[in-house]
Amino acid sequence: MHLSLPSEHTPRYTDFEISGISDETMREGGERALYGADDSRKLQLIEALTEGGLRDIDLGSGLTEPRFLLRCLHAQHMLGRIPEDTRFVFNLTLKTWEPLSEALKVIPRDYLANIQVSLGMVEYRQEEKLLERAHERLSALGVGSFRSSILNAFSHEIDEKRYSFINEQIGRVRALGINLVRVNDSIGTLFPEATAILAANLVRDNPDTTFYLHSHDDRGLGLANSLASIFHGFQMIEGGVAGFGNRAGLANLEVMSQIFTERGITVAGTELNTEKLSRAATLAEEVFMVLPNVYRPVSGMLVRNENAGIVNVPDYLGVSRPVDYFLNPIGTFPTTVAQALENAGFPEHLTANEEFLEAVATRLTDHMENTLYPVKRERFQELLHQVHEFYTDIVRLDAVHDAALDVLQERAPVPAPVA
Known part of the structure; x- marks a missing residue:
């Protein structure tokens, strides 16, 4: 019950x-x-x-x-x-x-x-x-x-x-x-x-x-x-x-x-x-030599990062919180570029110019996809390999057996020399 x-x-x-x-x-x-x-x-x-x-x-x-x-x-x-x-x-x-x-x-x-x-x-x-x-x-x-x-x-x-x-x-x-x-x-x-x-x-x-x-x-x-x-x-x-x-x-x-x-x-x-x-x-x-959990709630290194280019629901709802904005290819819209330039004080004839905004967005996307991404992908593969390599020397229970055999071997009586 x-x-x-x-x-x-x-x-x-x-x-x-x-x-x-x-x-x-x-x-x-x-x-x-x-x-x-x-x-x-x-x-x-x-x-x-x-x-x-x-x-x-x-x-x-x-x-x-x-x-x-x-x-x-x-x-x-x-x-x-x-x-x-x-x-x-x-x-x-x-x-x-x-x-x-x-x-x-x-x-x-x-x-x-x-x-x-x-x-x-x-x-x-x-x-x-x-x-x-x-x-x-x-x-x-x-x-x-x-x-x-x-x-x-x-x-x-x-x-x-x-x-x-x-x-x-x-x-x-x-x-x-x-x-x-x-x-x-x-x-x-x-x-x-x-x-x-x-x-x-x-x-x-x-x-x-x-x-x-x-x-x-x-x-x-x-x-x-x-x-x-x-x-x-x-x-x-x-x-x-x-x-x-x-x-x-x-x-x-x-x-x-x-x-x-x-x-x-x-x-x-x-x-x-x-x-x-x-x-x-x-x-x-x-x-304790544990890899950082970068998106861990509250304390993760990147947990405050928000994509500035998509419809950010907390911002839309007017929720105030500490945020570090970033852009990636998914979020690089001309409207995002316009907002960033407007916030930085660029004149209206530029922030309202669609051709100009498209050119800026294209340049950003090209940098992310063709320059930054290949370098980061290669580096990530190297890091991933290093992580796997780092965790390969864990002491398992077989080590107990080996240590016991070593001790027994060291304690074995030494035979007397043959006359």
Whole structure:
């Protein structure tokens, strides 16, 4: 049987405040980075994220990340490069918690007291009470507080069995004093109407718990689902600049920031800056060596470009927005030429001369088609080849086998010399 919206539920769409935004750029961006990233550039990216108003930075997953977290904490508390109210979250799952908890020992206890650890896969080895054991061990290390992450492979509807499982896990983490819970759309199959039902029911049934959604973009619905979650009661939201996240990514934070401005949605304790988040998005592409998405909403390098020569609907409707106009052969009409010349102050005897305007349009089109296009087409093919070549050295699982054989070969006993 499938759940439905509670009868008393009232959604909120404008003019409300949420308690925070969790930034996943660093953690999931690092996980997705095919060739890794160096710590100095990653720290610069964190600084850019905080300049954009983000104050909840999720790190973790890898064995090298505790040392990077220590670098960030030093930069925050000793150098003042990161705002003091920024909270770092170290993310680990119960499948990998033991080596990661050992790695966390590099961080002094006074620092550990100020970070938060996110415990994922809380259902893993539930019969052995692994969640409870990990929580106890990490608390003994000095970790100050915790949040939890509940994995799910949702369908397009929320059934009672799946919902009951989520509430069972919430009960387990609440028994440990954890009241911040992330519900994962782990494979990106949620739809906004199902997200609405899930959020409304969870908030009603767990009034003392703060929820947020981990919404992957595998169906192109990451942002839509994230917004649906807070429209229907979740108190936090998350995403990554430029949509950074595993596979197709997560909700795009600079787009989210723009929508928040338009809808009057605020974040407690901070103020988002869409322009600075857009700059952080560009930096994230550089840090993790991802080719720029030039037409990405809000922050894409060319997203403000409009063809000046066709009937531009936003202009026709009188919508004011920042625009960089361009021309191509499709849009080079004599009327376009006339308007451009008139705006530049050319006299009327030229702007009204059809033969003159046709000659100018023809010259422009000839330059575009016969000079510019062949050069750009050749260059594009070169770039395309370079892109394919760049992504051919990804380390695949076969490399594990080869590395193991190398180690075994190196460890083989050396035969004694023959007398």
